[in-house]
Amino acid sequence: MAGPLTGLKVVELAGLAPAPFATTVLADLGAEVVRVDRAKPGFDVLAFPHDPLSRSRRWIGVDTKSPEGRDVVLRLIDGADVLIEGFRPGVTERLGIGPEVCLERNPRLVYGRITGWGQDGPLAQAAGHDINYIGLAGALEPIGRAGERPVPPLNLIGDFGGGGLLLAMGVLAALVERGASGRGQVVDASMVDGSALLTAGMHGLRNIGLWNGGRGGNMLDGGAPFYDTYEASDGRYVAVGAIEERFWAALLKVMEVDQEEVAGRLDKNRWPAVREKLAAVFRTRTRDEWAERAAGTDACLTAVLTPEEAAEHPHNVARGTFVALDGHTQPAPAPKFDRTPADPPTRPREPRSDTTEVLSALGYAPDDIERMRADGVIA
Numbered sequence: 001m002a003g004p005l006t007g008l009k010v011v012e013l014a015g016l017a018p019a020p021f022a023t024t025v026l027a028d029l030g031a032e033v034v035r036v037d038r039a040k041p042g043f044d045v046l047a048f049p050h051d052p053l054s055r056s057r058r059w060i061g062v063d064t065k066s067p068e069g070r071d072v073v074l075r076l077i078d079g080a081d082v083l084i085e086g087f088r089p090g091v092t093e094r095l096g097i098g099p100e101v102c103l104e105r106n107p108r109l110v111y112g113r114i115t116g117w118g119q120d121g122p123l124a125q126a127a128g129h130d131i132n133y134i135g136l137a138g139a140l141e142p143i144g145r146a147g148e149r150p151v152p153p154l155n156l157i158g159d160f161g162g163g164g165l166l167l168a169m170g171v172l173a174a175l176v177e178r179g180a181s182g183r184g185q186v187v188d189a190s191m192v193d194g195s196a197l198l199t200a201g202m203h204g205l206r207n208i209g210l211w212n213g214g215r216g217g218n219m220l221d222g223g224a225p226f227y228d229t230y231e232a233s234d235g236r237y238v239a240v241g242a243i244e245e246r247f248w249a250a251l252l253k254v255m256e257v258d259q260e261e262v263a264g265r266l267d268k269n270r271w272p273a274v275r276e277k278l279a280a281v282f283r284t285r286t287r288d289e290w291a292e293r294a295a296g297t298d299a300c301l302t303a304v305l306t307p308e309e310a311a312e313h314p315h316n317v318a319r320g321t322f323v324a325l326d327g328h329t330q331p332a333p334a335p336k337f338d339r340t341p342a343d344p345p346t347r348p349r350e351p352r353s354d355t356t357e358v359l360s361a362l363g364y365a366p367d368d369i370e371r372m373r374a375d376g377v378i379a
Contacts, residue, residue, distance in 0.1 A: 008082065012034065068375075117190060233283050288303060355379045
């Protein structure tokens with residue numbers, strides 16, 4: 001793989017959403033990744049074809065609960081720069097591959113850990129999912145319409161934004177520090193911590209009185225008529241983000257609405273009337289007609305696209321925002337680099353299919369590999 005992380009060696013202990021996403025970010029940018037999964041297949045949400053969270057890495061199967069399987073992982077770690085794991089606190093310690101053991105063997109190792117609640121604290125051992133973590137972080141309560149219950153924003157905030165992406169950033173920060181100190185360290189990424197960090201802008205608005213709490217009554221949560229979605233005549237939607245005055249003026253020009261008809265847009269008491277006027281006008285044309293009318297203007301009006309439509313939009317096509325692997329569309333690596341661009345991602349390998357190749361590279365003899373396979377130590 002080419003990219004700014006070429007030469008970086010990463011060991012990933014197979015897990016769910018945030019850990020493989022962090023590893024995918026690193027792999028997309030050129031890191032060499034080996035995923036360590038269980039030796040025996042079972043119900044495993046990771047093992048499905050065309051999954052972007054499984055691309056661009058080799059995949060082995062090891063029984064990490066066995067002494068010989070643990071030795072395989074430790075030998076991988078001996079030559080690695082980074083380890084990524086997403087288990088509950090204490091699991092890797094019980095397996096004999098916790099930070100203390102790994103950093104003693106490889107003092108330059110960056111040991112990246114992602115959990116929902118963090119490695120310590122009263123909830124550290126509790127079960128949970130994205131919705132629970134963002135709920136506790138204060139990131140879920142503000143999302144939704146006024147007078148209605150909070151709406152889960154898929155699992156984008158906890159698992160991916162506040163979780164996997166913050167873990168990847170933490171790992172890269174630790175690698176930069178290692179360049180000065182020569183020493184690795186543990187990165188403790190928590191989805192609660194990361195999700196709370198993503199609300200920094202909202203806290204800033206609240207601190208100066210521009211966010212009054214509640215749902216659907218503030219400038220950026222759908223409360224303001226100039227920052228919301230509207231239904232078009234064909235039942236599809238447009239997104240409006242005309243916050244600044246000049247963008248608002250451009251929007252009204254595109255919509256052929258007189259300023260006097262929607263006067264007082266910054267007055268919250270006027271928001272329902274302004275919204276009603278805009279909604280009525282938007283229902284007179286289709287979504288794509290509105291997008292075409294707004295093209296080339298600063299109206300901050302765009303179509304709300306489905307994921308399938310997004311991959312075909314001319315702007316995204318021109319940028320290479322999506323790629324197709326074996327005919328299946330998925331997001332391309334990001335961000336882009338002018339001097340060390342990343343290669344296109346490679347399709348996911350068959351689960352555990354690289355076990356023999358990886359163990360051979362570690363120095364295991366063919367007879368030992370076959371014996372370990374017969375004993376159930378490896379896939």
